[in-house]
Amino acid sequence: MAGSGKFFVGGNWKCNGTKDSISKLISDLNSAKLESDVDVVVAPPFLYIDQVKSSLTDRIEISAQNCWTGKGGAFTGEISVEQLKDLGCKWVILGHSERRHIIGENDEFIGKKAAYALSQNVGVIACIGELLEEREAGKTFDVCFQQLKSFADALPSWDNVVIAYEPVWAIGTGKVATPEQAQEVHAAVRGWLSENVSAEVASKTRIIYGGSANGNNCSDLAKKEDIDGFLVGGASLKGPEFASIVNSVT
Numbered sequence: 348m349a350g351s352g353k354f355f356v357g358g359n360w361k362c363n364g365t366k367d368s369i370s371k372l373i374s375d376l377n378s379a380k381l382e383s384d385v386d387v388v389v390a391p392p393f394l395y396i397d398q399v400k401s402s403l404t405d406r407i408e409i410s411a412q413n414c415w416t417g418k419g420g421a422f423t424g425e426i427s428v429e430q431l432k433d434l435g436c437k438w439v440i441l442g443h444s445e446r447r448h449i450i451g452e453n454d455e456f457i458g459k460k461a462a463y464a465l466s467q468n469v470g471v472i473a474c475i476g477e478l479l480e481e482r483e484a485g486k487t488f489d490v491c492f493q494q495l496k497s498f499a500d501a502l503p504s505w506d507n508v509v510i511a512y513e514p515v516w517a518i519g520t521g522k523v524a525t526p527e528q529a530q531e532v533h534a535a536v537r538g539w540l541s542e543n544v545s546a547e548v549a550s551k552t553r554i555i556y557g558g559s560a561n562g563n564n565c566s567d568l569a570k571k572e573d574i575d576g577f578l579v580g581g582a583s584l585k586g587p588e589f590a591s592i593v594n595s596v597t
C-alpha cells in the first residue's frame with residue numbers, strides 16, 4: 348500500500364482513452380524518471396485497469412475512479428472493491444465533484460463507499476471542493492468542512508486516506524487556483540483535521556490539490572506548505588507532463 352511517501356500525486360484519467368492511447372501512455376510512464384519520495388497513482392477507466400496493471404511499472408500504483416458501497420452481488424452495473432482488488436487496485440477516488448454534481452452522489456453514499464473500501468484495505472482519495480457560486484458567496488470553508496465531516500463520520504480510520512481539494516470551478520477549466528487560494532483551503536482543512544480528528548492525523552494526512560494543475564503551474568503550487576501533491580486530470584493523459592508534475596513536488 349502506498350502511503351510511505353511524503354508526497355502523493357494521482358492521475359485521474361476520467362472517461363478517457365482507448366487500448367492504443369493507453370498503451371502509449373503506459374510506455375511513456377514506464378520510461379519516466381520519478382522522484383522517490385512521491386507516491387504515484389494512476390486511475391484508468393475500469394475497462395482498462397487490467398491492461399494498465401499488467402504492463403505499467405510497479406513504481407506506479409493503480410486506483411479506481413469509483414466503487415460500489417459494499418460486497419458485490421445483485422447490483423447491476425456496479426463494480427465491487429473485491430473485484431478492484433482482484434485486478435490489483437490499491438486506491439479508489441471517491442467524492443469526485445463530477446460524481447457529486449453530474450451523477451448526483453451525496454455525502455452519505457460517498458461515505459459508505461469510503462468506509463467499505465478502507466475496511467477492505469483499499470486506500471481512499473477523498474475529494475472535496477466548492478462550486479464557483481459557493482466560493483463567491485464566501486462558503487468555501489463551510490462546504491469543504493461539511494464534506495470533510497461526512498467522510499470523518501463514516502471512516503473507520505484515517506490511515507490510507509489522502510484528501511484531494513479540488514475547487515470545482517478549476518476542474519477542466521484552465522482556471523487553476525492561485526497558490527495562495529489553494530494554500531488557504533489546504534491549511535484550513537489541516538486545521539479542521541487537527542481540531543476534529545487529531546493532531547497526528549492532521550500532520551500525516553496528505554492534502555493534495557486538483558483543478559487544472561499542469562506542468563507550468565505545479566511548481567508554484569507545490570512550494571506551498573500544506574500542498575502535498577496533486578490529483579491531475581487532463582495533464583495526466585500526457586505521460587511526460589504528468590511525470591514533470593510528480594517531480595515538481597519534492
Ligand SMILES: O=C(COP(=O)(O)O)NO
Pocket residue numbers: 359443513517518519520521557558559560578579580581582
Ligand atoms: O478532476 C480533476 C482535475 O482535472 P483537471 O486537471 O483536468 O482540471 N482531478 O480529479
